[in-house]
Amino acid sequence: MRKIGKKSQHEIMFIVFQLMMIAAIFASLMFYVGSLKNQTLFKKLALSRDLALVTNILYAAPGNIDYTYSTTNLNFSEFEYNLKDQLVQVIEEGRETVYPYGDDLLFETVFRKISGSNTIQFQNTGYLFLSRKQREAKPDLFKCPYVEAKDKGKVVVGFYNENPLANQIAAELKADKEGVGRITTADTLIIADIDTETYGILKIEIPANPQFIKQSRKLASLIANNAFERGNIDYVFIIPSTNNDLNKAKTAVYIKLSKDAPIIDISQPISKSLEQWLK
16 A cells, blocks of 8 residues: 655645635635625715715706606615715714715705605705606706895886887886986896897807806896796707896896897786795
């Protein structure tokens, strides 16, 4: 009977040892992977990042949006959710997993803590960005920044050249009408002109000055939306402008209407918009 030499015995023992180490490492790895199945950290990380991405996209959308967020491979209802201080919070038993998102300071953001739900209803409409459905969204309209306006004060209709649009707006609002260069005091200023080079276009300039842009953009957005609803305007542009005349009032818009558009389709929406602006 042939004996195994000491060298061969060492080699066999070394191989057995290696196999045992590999088996131990494999068993440990399987135990670790198995334990992760019962942990929720990765789920919360995935959900927080996904919700932050969705929030950023909905903020950046040019029109109004009504969107229902849900998941297919994750149990969404096992956590609580809150969006606060530019952080998506996924909460489990009081422990938070957070991920940042970008906020638009021109708008009021209203989020409520959500728990026990399989979905989150986002709505970017009107003055608010909501985390639950509040009302039906109107797509393709301009979003308005949130700002409280308690009094429109002295309303003045201005013009660079005498024109029927300024006359009609002043009559509709029962407001003073004056050439822009002669205006000295106004709380709300509406400059109106006829654009003889365009068709079916309403262009609204607002002051680029950060001190006035928020309240002026709200009024411009309301005017644009109300004009759209009448159906005779094809395109509306709201443009921040460095025109110094727009700094003569706390709220100011410079309206340029194409020559083919009915004047009444702007004068009446302006009156309606000023009423909505105070709400």
